[in-house]
Amino acid sequence: MTIENLRAVAENMPFNKLIGLRVARLHADGVTLECGMRDELKNIAGVMHGGVAATLADAAVGIALARHFDGRRPCTTTDLKINYLRPIAHGKIVARSHLVRIGQNLCVGRVDISDAQRKLAAVAIVTYMLL
Numbered sequence: 001m002t003i004e005n006l007r008a009v010a011e012n013m014p015f016n017k018l019i020g021l022r023v024a025r026l027h028a029d030g031v032t033l034e035c036g037m038r039d040e041l042k043n044i045a046g047v048m049h050g051g052v053a054a055t056l057a058d059a060a061v062g063i064a065l066a067r068h069f070d071g072r073r074p075c076t077t078t079d080l081k082i083n084y085l086r087p088i089a090h091g092k093i094v095a096r097s098h099l100v101r102i103g104q105n106l107c108v109g110r111v112d113i114s115d116a117q118r119k120l121a122a123v124a125i126v127t128y129m130l131l
Contacts, residue, residue, distance in 0.1 A: 001067045006031070009071070010063050019052060021059055030064040030097035030109065037090050047087035048121075053095075053113050054082050057124035060097035061109035065128055068099060074131040075107065082124040091116030097126075105130055 007023045010016055019041060025032040033056055035041070043049045058077055065075055093113065100108045106127055113122040 001070055005071070006063055006067055009066065010059065015055070016059060019055060021056065023063060024094070026067065027096075027098075029099050031060055031067065032097075033060050033063070033095045035093045035095075037088060037093060042089075045087070047089045048093060050082070050084060052093065053084065053122045054080060054124070056093060056095035056113060057082055057097075057111040057122070057126055060095040060111045061099070061107075061126040061128060064097045064099050064109060065102075065107055068102065075128045076131060077126065078106070078129045079127040080124060081126075082122055084122045086115075086119060086121045088115045088121050093121075094118075 003026050010023050020035050022034045023031060024034045041049055041052045058080055095111050095113045098110045100110050106129055109126050111124040112120060115121050
């Protein structure tokens with residue numbers, strides 16, 4: 001799948017559209033997603049809500065798998081583990097996925113989430129089940 005194909009699918013999903021997710025780059029082992037910080041994505045402390053980072057991690061692996069299987073293999077998240085390392089209060093949020101293993105039934109990806117200055121803000125491991 002080309003970046004245009006992925007953008008057409010991923011960026012038009014209602015939830016992805018709601019948070020402002022954008023497919024920025026394709027890599028041999030994953031994708032990079034971006035999202036601009038805005039007030040609606042902040043928690044009461046004025047920084048990125050943890051659910052936004054989790055959503056970006058989940059989507060980064062799911063979109064990478066869609067590309068890997070050329071959109072022909074349905075899958076669903078079975079597990080997501082995220083460690084938050086620093087808050088993001090403004091600017092761009094960047095999620096870079098790396099497909100670690102693609103098995104017969106399960107696929108595992110790692111995601112690094114950074115701020116606009118490329119400071120690591122969270123890391124996640126996401127497992128998908130192939131349907």
